Amino acid sequence: MAIERETELYAPIKAHFTRLGYEVKAEVRGCDLVALRPADSKLVIVEMKKTFTLPLLLQGLERQRTGAEVWLAVERNRTKKGAHNQRFHELSSLCGRLKLGFMTVTFYKTKAPVIEIWRQPREGAAAPEPAVPINAEELRIAELPPEDGYTLKEGGRTRRGAKKLLQEFEARSGDYNVGGSSKRKLVTAYRERSIQCALALECGGPMSPKQVRDLTGIPNAASLLRDNYYGWFRRLQRGVYALTNEGSSGLAQFPEVTRTWAARFEWAAGRASGSEEHERSELR
Known part of the structure; x- marks a missing residue:
């Protein structure tokens, strides 16, 4: 066949x-x-x-x-x-x-x-x-x-x-593409990091680059927001960024990646919430 x-x-x-x-x-x-x-x-x-x-x-x-x-x-x-x-x-x-x-x-x-x-x-x-x-x-x-x-x-x-090939390979959280694809947007490590930043802003609202970095664990979150390669972010004021309509569409365009990181952020948020509750109980 x-x-x-x-x-x-x-x-x-x-x-x-x-x-x-x-x-x-x-x-x-x-x-x-x-x-x-x-x-x-x-x-x-x-x-x-x-x-x-x-x-x-x-x-x-x-x-x-x-x-x-x-x-x-x-x-x-x-x-x-x-x-x-x-x-x-x-x-x-x-x-x-x-x-x-x-x-x-x-x-x-x-x-x-x-x-x-x-x-x-x-x-x-x-x-x-x-x-x-x-x-x-x-x-x-x-x-x-x-x-x-x-x-x-x-x-x-x-x-x-070889170094760049391995860096790109290891920076991806999963296999979101199909080999041999053409004329379609690929999930690269850079795009995946941008999706993480966009997801953080969608879930938490406007944030500073430091808040986005702390939530996502991306060291260069500030440069991703500032460079705004895909047009997903906008600067509301100095040190505060929000998600654009294009950013929301970008999350919808890559649902598998978005679901993967949404689950991880939910776990991280729950862990942080539990830690805060523990600290309050210690004070009491």
């Missing part, structure tokens, strides 16, 4: 790396999928396209500058026999020479997607024949045994761009 958009590749590939113990997030600094394994700090980047193209190959080579393990992923469409982008053994050999991993995803109408690992991201590593599927209810994966890849521990194989 042919897919319509490359975003459809994201869910099965994310599930694959999640099963291997990775934390996965989409659209991190332009990468379709970034996975980080907490156990050993191993970093993986996956670039996805419906078909294998030269831009995809060049994109993979560019991502290698980060020092991460880089994979290319495309759909395996069973109806396109003989097409140049279906010559997977030759494409696998090419990826092997360039030290890129290569995987395909096959979709079915009534079955779960199947991921096939054609090449590990190391030179000359050929994949075995596809394994027997696990079961019909799970993603079925044919893969090589895990190989040690690049890690980004201090003093390791850190390369240009």
